[in-house]
Amino acid sequence: MKSDSTTSAPRPQGASLRIRERVHNLLVDEFELTESDLLAEANLYTDLGLDSLDSVDLVVALKEEFGFAVDRSKDEERIRAVLTLEDLYGFVNEKMSEEPAPSG
Amino acid sequence: MAGALISHDARTVGRTMDWGCSWCVNAVCLAYALLLSIIFETCFALFSAVFLLLDMGRADEVCRLHNGYYGAFMVRMFWPFVRLRRRGLEHLRRRVAGGPSARPAPVSGLTARSSGGGLDFVRANRPVMMVTNHRSLFDIFFFGLVSLPNVAVLVRSWPFRIPVVGWFMRRGGYIDVERVGFNAAVYRVEELSRRGASWLCFVEGHRSRDGLLQRFHSGAFRLAVACDLPVVPVCLTGTERLCAPGTHQFNPTKVTMKFFPEIDPASFPVHKRALKLRRHVEGIFREYLGERGRGGGIGE
Numbered sequence: 001m002k003s004d005s006t007t008s009a010p011r012p013q014g015a016s017l018r019i020r021e022r023v024h025n026l027l028v029d030e031f032e033l034t035e036s037d038l039l040a041e042a043n044l045y046t047d048l049g050l051d052s053l054d055s056v057d058l059v060v061a062l063k064e065e066f067g068f069a070v071d072r073s074k075d076e077e078r079i080r081a082v083l084t085l086e087d088l089y090g091f092v093n094e095k096m097s098e099e100p101a102p103s104g
Numbered sequence: 105m106a107g108a109l110i111s112h113d114a115r116t117v118g119r120t121m122d123w124g125c126s127w128c129v130n131a132v133c134l135a136y137a138l139l140l141s142i143i144f145e146t147c148f149a150l151f152s153a154v155f156l157l158l159d160m161g162r163a164d165e166v167c168r169l170h171n172g173y174y175g176a177f178m179v180r181m182f183w184p185f186v187r188l189r190r191r192g193l194e195h196l197r198r199r200v201a202g203g204p205s206a207r208p209a210p211v212s213g214l215t216a217r218s219s220g221g222g223l224d225f226v227r228a229n230r231p232v233m234m235v236t237n238h239r240s241l242f243d244i245f246f247f248g249l250v251s252l253p254n255v256a257v258l259v260r261s262w263p264f265r266i267p268v269v270g271w272f273m274r275r276g277g278y279i280d281v282e283r284v285g286f287n288a289a290v291y292r293v294e295e296l297s298r299r300g301a302s303w304l305c306f307v308e309g310h311r312s313r314d315g316l317l318q319r320f321h322s323g324a325f326r327l328a329v330a331c332d333l334p335v336v337p338v339c340l341t342g343t344e345r346l347c348a349p350g351t352h353q354f355n356p357t358k359v360t361m362k363f364f365p366e367i368d369p370a371s372f373p374v375h376k377r378a379l380k381l382r383r384h385v386e387g388i389f390r391e392y393l394g395e396r397g398r399g400g401g402i403g404e
Contacts, residue, residue, distance in 0.1 A: 029379055030379065031319070051310075053281065053282060053321055054321070056281060060286045060323070060326060
């Protein structure tokens, strides 16, 4: 069965929006950022002011929020590559698709 | 020496100090401090060598003991800078060891007159997670006066790269929070806590440059929740004037270590418990320091 592209297209986008919303809520709660600063192209470190210690907190907070596991040795390069919010959405999307976990 | 005329307004950090030493006096004092450090390390090595070289199974505790006493030693070492009031340190140790019923006593350090408050709440017989603000490079040394000899610290990566110091930190079971994963950190905190070690974390992550409280990081609170450790907020004031960030000038100052009652993480709702605990502790600090909170909040 092949689904119509006009009906199938919004589904992944909708899921992505949900992830974005949860990521935004997490960033606001965890790092006291304001929603208006959370632009997709914003750099986590230079624009949003996070530091290396925040990145540690971020990984733990993502694990708690989305329920996926992060293997430091396996995922270190991927975490290092996350610079912008867009990268972060992508990272969460990838992890969610790798291991669909119970979400909060 | 001129007396210390200290403003208690934290916002004065970085402005003209009330009293300062010329760079040459500071150089002499630092050389003096280095000499005493070498003497301390040499003497302590004689004691610790038995444990460290033979690895009698408690080497990490010896290292934590060393680090604590070295901190107290460093604080004492600054005595030429100010008038000396030595009373209280021994009382403090006995009082903490005596538990909550023991009588409070003021503490006097050397560089600075330091006063403790609320230490009754620190129980020597139960591991706690002490969370504190960070104003000076010397903050850590003042915890040598806390009289909990078995304290490990949650630290960033860079101090581990300091020769000798880094070695003692590693051997003392200090956790590099930037390199050790959360699960591994939980395991190590639980392991050392079972052996009676308490924990210390500078929850702002790095020193405040303007004397104002910075945003707290969540790691220490998450660990406290995961390991069921009571949290003891400790608010340091005055150390920023001792050697202000960005300067190498020593100034006499009055240091206050304010200990707040311990907080049981289980008293917070399960949902986002660590964040709520963090916000609560941050509120305690801000209220004590008379600072306004930042924006943002967690839905209760």
